[in-house]
Amino acid sequence: MSGPPTSDADSAIEIDPQVLDEDGSSFADFTEELDDFTTSINSSISRYPFENGRRYHAFKPGAYPLPNDDVELDRLNVVHHMIKKALGDKLVLAPFENVHRVLDVGTGTGIWAMEMGDAHPEAEFLGNDLSPVQPSWVPPNVHFEVDDIESRWAFGAPFDFVFSRTLPCAVGDWPGLVSQAYRNVKPGGWVEFQDVDMVFYAEDGSYSPSSDTALWVHLLVGAAxxxxxxxxxxxxxxxxxxxxxxxxxxxxxxxxxxxPWPRDARQKEIGLFNLVQAIDSLEAFSMRLFTQVLHWSPEEVQVLCAKVRTELKNKSSHRMWDYHVVYGQRPTA
Ligand SMILES: C[S@@+](CC[C@H](N)C(=O)[O-])C[C@H]1O[C@@H](n2cnc3c(N)ncnc32)[C@H](O)[C@@H]1O
Incomplete structure (x- = not known):
């Protein structure tokens, strides 16, 4: 029988007496040690700053203008369900086969990686993000790590599939990010980028360019x-x-x-999800950008958000925005 490749494989490992209970008969529980250890490695990345009532990421502070608190995480999960529905109950559109290693760039709550992990138990999924906000009870083939996706990627092995979804106001150098995906996907492997155009419109002229909503979008796009x-x-x-x-x-x-203004039942449901997330997105997108870039007061931001919220709930405007999915394959030669 071959043992582990250590020189003292046959000798017993000595027990630290400090882990024994007082009577020496049974082992103490390691909960305290585990808690101390994880607290010390996590403290710097989860010592989250609070601003104007919202919580923001601590690793590379200031890199991303949206919060990472529970309100925002709930919104991201609503967006996830909306997008899945819009894509015909699919998580991905690229026609990949036989994936073993998959990267989810800027994973957020990790919900995409977890659902993909359940659907593809044969593959390993890695999701990275500035915020360690993903749950700890996840499928065994799904892992999360804190990382800055705009720093140089340093993965040990290339991926079969690199995925990125909804990163508005997150990325400064998109061509650089897409090139990193190219370098980190195997020849023959696939990438898929899904992202938004935040500019709203209506096909029947019911979206007024002089509305508070149009003003908010205009200011947000400029500030970002x-x-x-x-x-x-x-x-x-x-x-x-x-x-x-x-x-x-x-x-x-x-x-x-x-x-929920479309007649079609699926579109109506998508519209309802979209309205719920949009109402929560107003402050999330604009509080930091408007206060720090446009030098508005938090109260001024709240007043404009309240006006936009009222407009969004108005049934007479048939607003929409576009969602883009682009996938491609790294050539084999
Ligand atoms: C709108 S959320 C989308 C999350 C996820 N992709 C999804 O579709 O559910 C954007 C995520 O990108 C992360 N992010 C922003 N800038 C980042 C960066 N430079 N490095 C890593 N993650 C970043 C944020 O922390 C946030 O979780």
Whole structure:
């Protein structure tokens, strides 16, 4: 029988007397040691700053303008269900086969990676994010780590599939990010980028460019770009993916109604999900950007958000925005 490759494999490991109970008869519980250890490694990345009543990420502070508190995590899960419904109950559209290693870039709550992990027990899923907000009870093939996706990627082995979803106002250098995905996916492997265009519109002229909603979107897009973060990556994904060198590139666009105004039952449900998340997104997107970039007071931000909230609930405007899905394959030669 072959043992582990250590020189003292046959000798017993000595027990630290401090882990024995007072009478020496049974082992103490390690809960305290585990708690101390995880607290010390996690404290710097989870010592979250609070601003204007919202909680933000602590690793690379200031890199991302949206909060990471429970209200925001609930919103991300609503967005997840909305997008899945819009894509025909699919989590991904790329036609990959035989995946073993998958990366979810900027994983958020990790819900995509966890559902994919359940659906593909043969593959390992890694999700990374600035915030360690993912649950600890996850499928055994799903792992999360804290990382800055705009830093140089340093993974031990390439992936079969790299996925990224809804990163508006998160990324400064999109061509750089897509190129890192290219370098970190195997030849023959796939990437998929799904992202938004935050500009709202209506097909029947019921969205007024002089509305408070249009003003909020205009200010937000400007503030995010001033801060160096692209708020509307969706329409530009295809070009970035082609420029990075991917082949077999496919671009699909989905209209997402904002409110339950469509007649079609599926679109109506998508619209309801979208309205719920949009109402919660107003302060999430604009509080930091408007106070720090536009130098508004928090109260001014709240007043505009309240006006937009009222407009969004108004049934007479048939607003929507576009969601873009782009996938491509790294050539084999
Ligand atoms: C809108 S959420 C989307 C989360 C997830 N992709 C999804 O679709 O459910 C954007 C996520 O990107 C993360 N993020 C933003 N900038 C990042 C960066 N530079 N490095 C890593 N994660 C980042 C945020 O912390 C947040 O969890």
């Amino acid at each position: 770009r001033t801060a160096g973060k692209e708020p509307c990556p969706g329409p530009r994904l295809e070009q970035w993916v082609r420029d990075a060198g991917f082949a077999n590139v496919v671009h699909q666009k989905f209209k997402l109604p904002l409110g």
